[in-house]
Amino acid sequence: MSIATNITSIKAELESIKVKLIAVSKTKSAEAITEAYQAGQRDFGENQVQELVEKHNLLPKDITWHLVGHLQTNKVKYIASFINLIHSVDSLKLLQEINKQALKNNRVIDCFLQIYIADEDTKFGLEFDEAIEILRSEEYLQMRNIRITGLMGIASNTESIKRIQEEFYELSMFMKGLKKSYFEGKEYFNEISMGMSSDYKIAIEYGSTMVRLGSTIFGKR
Numbered sequence: 001m002s003i004a005t006n007i008t009s010i011k012a013e014l015e016s017i018k019v020k021l022i023a024v025s026k027t028k029s030a031e032a033i034t035e036a037y038q039a040g041q042r043d044f045g046e047n048q049v050q051e052l053v054e055k056h057n058l059l060p061k062d063i064t065w066h067l068v069g070h071l072q073t074n075k076v077k078y079i080a081s082f083i084n085l086i087h088s089v090d091s092l093k094l095l096q097e098i099n100k101q102a103l104k105n106n107r108v109i110d111c112f113l114q115i116y117i118a119d120e121d122t123k124f125g126l127e128f129d130e131a132i133e134i135l136r137s138e139e140y141l142q143m144r145n146i147r148i149t150g151l152m153g154i155a156s157n158t159e160s161i162k163r164i165q166e167e168f169y170e171l172s173m174f175m176k177g178l179k180k181s182y183f184e185g186k187e188y189f190n191e192i193s194m195g196m197s198s199d200y201k202i203a204i205e206y207g208s209t210m211v212r213l214g215s216t217i218f219g220k221r
């Protein structure tokens with residue numbers, strides 16, 4: 001199946017249930033992205049700063065760019081002028097740097113806290129209590145140039161559907177709790193970025209509002 005066909009059919013599937021599609025285009029060429037773009041896709045995700053910057057320079061300016069991979073503090077400055085959403089905030093220090101660089105660019109950058117839900121030690125993310133610590137910190141409360149609009153999680157890479165279900169369930173319960181305790185009346189805090197090619201159908205059952213699909217759209221990397 002072509003990239004365009006994949007986009008069309010997945011978009012149709014997701015639009016009816018109001019789940020947003022982020023096309024994860026890491027390692028894929030500008031031509032591949034253009035094919036998806038011409039099929040109507042506007043939200044693209046990358047996991048490396050340099051690749052993201054190059055593609056942003058090359059491709060249409062109405063693309064919405066998502067950073068979905070780990071972000072080093074010293075690289076925030078390269079994307080602060082244009083990035084639309086950072087899914088992978090995993091420390092207060094990183095959030096402070098994003099806030100600082102956003103201020104320099106006179107904008108507010110939307111961010112997700114990346115929560116560690118997998119039963120593996122290879123993935124980045126905050127433990128539940130670390131996320132709460134950030135939300136309670138004086139530093140966070142002073143920030144004016146970032147806005148936390150949701151959470152991101154990556155489930156374990158496992159054959160066990162039950163385990164994946166449990167991990168997505170935990171993230172979605174945590175989201176509910178945070179909404180009540182820290183985002184009362186803040187309508188913008190309402191996104192859960194969970195689900196990749198192998199598990200997005202499960203993620204949707206557990207309340208995902210954004211799925212990040214790479215290989216399902218662009219083929220194997």
Ligand SMILES: *Cc1c(COP(=O)(O)O)cnc(C)c1O
Pocket residue numbers: 024026047068069154196197198212213214215216
């Ligand atoms: C690569 C990547 C994806 C997409 O993975 P696929 O399995 O190809 O759909 C989603 N999220 C993150 C954080 C990624 O790095």
